[in-house]
């Protein structure tokens with residue numbers, strides 16, 4: 001039975017990835033510090049599975065991490081543990097440097113020591129982001145060969161980590177891979193991110209805050225498609241290489257809100273009087289457009305996204321509706337604390 005470590009497995013993409021790995025009969029070891037965006041709800045159903053282990057641990061804790069690896073001897077690590085919210089990185093970037101850069105460095109050092117001292121050569125799939133390429137001009141798409149040009153402390157921390165991963169692969173011969181996915185949406189996402197926040201606010205009769213004029217374009221992918229791509233890259237990707245994971249589905253924020261309101265209508269949700277777009281002061285350094293060229297993963301690994309935007313939004317909306325009782329059970333104070341919503 002193949003054992004795999006997923007870091008950040010209690011978060012949004014990590015929990016969906018563990019779901020896929022368990023279905024594919026892997027033995028999964030989830031290492032997550034249970035930070036604010038980790039949701040115990042995301043991993044509740046895995047606990048009964050005999051092929052699942054959870055360790056509440058910071059990826060910066062090398063000695064405990066090493067003990068876990070030596071005990072389970074996994075074939076590799078999928079590194080998804082990260083601080084992930086751009087706005088938070090602008091408010092306070094230190095923890096982004098600590099987790100996203102030092103945390104990744106720590107994992108690389110761990111793998112280097114395992115290779116040198118224990119003859120264990122673990123494969124690492126490091127999960128990065130499309131944000132490392134920065135703002136992309138209209139009519140252009142970033143391929144893996146594009147220069148890195150990050151704009152926020154978040155994307156800069158991810159870009160730095162990627163470069164360290166590449167350097168460790170070249171210098172120490174580590175078996176590393178990098179994935180750069182576009183914006184994900186789907187079940188289990190923490191409602192401080194755009195799509196779940198809008199759904200949450202539509203259901204709860206709140207304003208729909210939109211930065212600037214709502215014209216920022218993002219490439220959107222349903223999380224299950226990303227998880228399939230990550231597994232494929234881990235199994236079949238060429239060591240030392242990077243792979244973009246995109247869908248080609250690009251919409252600005254206002255168009256996404258329209259789609260969500262349409263979905264609410266289909267679900268016969270009576271919209272409250274507060275449910276309307278509220279333009280708010282733009283985020284500093286806000287990139288206007290992201291766009292990936294994902295022909296490498298499609299040609300070399302024969303991967304393509306499967307989920308259309310309408311189907312993905314339907315599945316996401318349905319999930320939040322079905323699980324709304326969970327969100328209702330927590331107090332307003334908790335919501336503000338846990339979900340980072342402004343008062």
Ligand SMILES: NC(=O)c1ccc[n+]([C@@H]2O[C@H](COP(=O)([O-])OP(=O)(O)OC[C@H]3O[C@@H](n4cnc5c(N)ncnc54)[C@H](O)[C@@H]3O)[C@@H](O)[C@H]2O)c1
Pocket residue numbers: 007008009010011012013014031032033034035036037038039057058059060079080081082083084099103127128129130158180181182183184185189190
């Ligand atoms: N969500 C997206 O749209 C998107 C797009 C591209 C790339 N990514 C990348 O994918 C990865 C997962 O993103 P996500 O959206 O699931 O994020 P998330 O915030 O939902 O989950 C991150 C998880 O990492 C854990 N974590 C944070 N710091 C840690 C530490 N020091 N030690 C151990 N665990 C720690 C958190 O507790 C949380 O469970 C990240 O690396 C992110 O940069 C996300």
